[in-house]
Amino acid sequence: MSALFQLQNVGKTYQRGKESVRIFAQLDLAIPEGDFVAIMGPSGSGKSTLLNLLGGIDRVSSGSLRFREEPLDTYSESRMTQWRAANVGFIFQSYNLMPMLSAAQNVELPLLLTGLNRRQREQNVKIALDVVGLGERARHYPREMSGGQQQRVAIARALVADPALLLCDEPTGDLDRQTADEILGVLRLLNREHGKTIVMVTHDPAAAAYAKRTLHLDKGVFVQREAEHV
Template sequence: MSSYESFIRCRGVTKTYHKGNTPVTPLSALDLDVPRGTFLALMGPSGSGKTTLLNLIAGIDSPTSGSLHVGGVDIAKLKRGQLTKWRASHVGYIFQLYHLVPILSAFENVELPLLLAPLSRKERHRQVQVALELVGLGDRSDHRPSELSGGQEQRVAIARAIVANPALLVADEPTGDLDRESATQILNLLRELVREHGKTIVMVTHDPRAAAAADTVLHLEKGRLVEAADLNMQAA
């Protein structure tokens, strides 16, 4: 697979930050290509750089050096404000602890990304309803997060991540706080989003069962890729 066709393309990505006067480099000269429509799991021990890589791919953080193309855009060159706008339409983020706004209903939480787009109220309502139906919570739209189970909350978070129809979803330990049954449902849902809706998903996980749901599993150690476990995707 040529790098031209990669949906995500990292070249020489390094991330360094300072803890006091000590420089810390969680990612070092990383190269990676991920084709569109891939479900990629990132695994590795704590401090291996997997969440850093996830944040870089999601435009939550910027690399210190290197290029990072997502959907043809070198997001490494975008400034903070530009990254914020880019995230609104290109990426959906799924958090381990859901990060729903507690005072808003499921419907309103899912609606949040759409308030940034020039859509009519009616169109927003339709898209939110579609997203909630897709995650199986069409009948829970009026419920607040405190009135939902953990699995349901995570499904609301997934609906929020997909409602603006981004091509890329990033998930940071999406099943880490769920029981096995709920975790299985979430992983099935993520797989469905890749298979039937063509999303590209990058997921950080410690759980081998969760990683098994992905098409590809990459292992990181000390900021470097050490293993690529699929033919569809490769460490460049």
């Protein structure tokens, strides 16, 4: 299985005034095509920083970050923006839906930056909502939906441009156990039946169990042997 992402000797440092704060020193990670990996670790361990690097929101300070052998660390800002729009879907703990827009209109938002015509956008939106089981709720507004349904809309929005990678930051953090399991089931379906590569940050061992493997991050390094799931 070929690597979708390859991080080699990645370092990341932030400047806080005159102080230099190191998040990673020499981080190595390979993410194969079709992987579903959960990243766990205490607050401040670097989990969100790792997602930001993978999503092209942040840049490495040193080392190499490659996507299908392409060196992302050499991209210009404009090229990185284009790459991110074409290849990455983001799912967060907060659903970040626009309250004045319907489910379909929320899902369509990423497509407004593409060259697709209206008919093509509508077709993509319909497919994305059907995949998450909300085809019949396309005209409903966020206020008319439960938290779980709103998160499904957020997943559909992340999917609508058919990205290679889904990055999930505590996607079930605000949901009860039953609803969380339903959302995690959708993510597992996307991975197993639609071939989506997923990287999910979570504090919840029950959520991590839905992934193919779990990595534990602490103080900017991976610790203990990774757990493989069936």
